[in-house]
Amino acid sequence: MTTLQDSTALDRIWYTRCPVPTASGIAYNLGWLDEEFVPEGIGVGVLQDAEPEIAERHFDHRLVGLFREGGNVPAIVARSEGAPTRLIGLTWIDEWQSILVREDSPVTGPADLRGLRIAIPAWAQDRARSFPRAMALHGFASALRLGGLGFDDVERVEVEGRAGRAPGNDPARAALWPGLAELAAGDVDAVYVKGARSAEQARELGARTAVELDATADRSWRVNNGTPRPITVHEQLLAERPDVVVRFLVRSLRAATWASTHVDDVRAILGREVGSGTDGVVTAYGDDFHRWLAPTLDDERLALLDQQQHFLGEHGFLAEPVDVHAWAAHEPLQEALRILAEDGGEAR
Structure with missing residues (x-):
């Protein structure tokens, strides 16, 4: 060597x-x-x-x-x-970890997640590249626990798992955060998101925040990829x-x-x-x-x-x-x- x-x-x-x-x-x-x-x-x-x-x-x-x-x-x-x-x-650095729902959803807090179809990005070609899946799982795990719930109380729906940056960091060419397209189409009821670009995309799609994980005082509820x-x-x-x-x-x-x-x-x-x-x-x-x-x-x-x-x-x-x-x-x-x-x- x-x-x-x-x-x-x-x-x-x-x-x-x-x-x-x-x-x-x-x-x-x-x-x-x-x-x-x-x-x-x-x-x-x-x-x-x-x-x-x-x-x-x-x-x-x-x-x-x-x-x-x-x-x-x-x-x-x-x-x-x-x-x-x-x-x-x-x-x-907290980065707007949130659970989003459609504007017309009745969900207003963690306990309301019961029975929803939640977006979980699919496995990528290896475990390291499957970080969108890991983020969604941990984000939903925290949100569900806040409502006294667990994964048995929701339906997990696998969605496309890619979370790439736009060429040249051009926002207009950025891929949608995993699950947002399915949320807009009505195929899922809730999506975990984080970060600046997903905040803009959520606004563009008319999604709203149902659970804001960053609002929890205890950092252990906010542990995730970042x-x-x-x-x-x-x-x-x-x-x-x-x-x-x-x-x-x-x-x-x-x-x-x-x-x-x-x-x-x-x-x-x-x-x-x-x-x-x-x-x-x-x-x-x-x-x-x-x-x-x-x-x-x-x-x-x-x-x-x-x-x-x-x-x-x-x-x-x-x-x-x-x-x-x-x-x-x-x-x-x-x-x-x-x-x-x-x-x-x-x-x-």
Whole structure:
């Protein structure tokens, strides 16, 4: 195996562009990752813009130079299937997790879900790509429990499971969130959604919110693919170039600091990332999400991630259980925070 012990061996790192709010995404969009690494001959690539065989590594994380800050379902599934990754941070950004119904539906709360036909995206070609199914299952599981119900109280209807981004992030070309077409057609009665673009699509279709999971005070009710959201790296990169990992985190933390005082700029960046307008961003992420982009690895977030991996295991998504505490590598984030504290925590 080629190693990275010679600093010239690492000529590119990859940032994976998930359509969600991330400090690393802001750092990339501000040019700070290029500024950090390009002068020493390390290019910064966007994984989704690479050739297909590289872009596929978004799901299995078998690419040494990859920094992945995205949904936890593919990350946990990859780890359970033996991907040599380490967890270096967790963020939490609520993103309008909701159960939608048609405008004329009598459903007004969780208890009213009894007897409904709920949309569950079908399995994809593998477990990691089946994250829309995992999201819907966990979202409905939480909503049903809020109403004192379970899956035996509803009818699960399998729908098309693809949840892709639009080419060029063009909102007009974005695929409908899985289940929304079936909801509009009357084939299902309720759909789980999250995020800015689904908020816009729901408005366009005339769907309304029956259960707003983000309104629950206890975060354990809101655990899903993006909550908490992991940052993972290849263990070889961490072992052989820990300086690169720390510097990536420093730039991400600086971006989080910058974001906390630049909400309009952050909304513009996020709109481009998720393929949504300002209204969708505001609906999905609220007024203060820009203050909470910095990652941690605290006990609460690790416990919430463990809750997610248990759920995924119970519903057939994992080859093996994942020990999230053994997965976590605390040292890079600790060192990045130390560096940031030494220079006063300034954005740059």
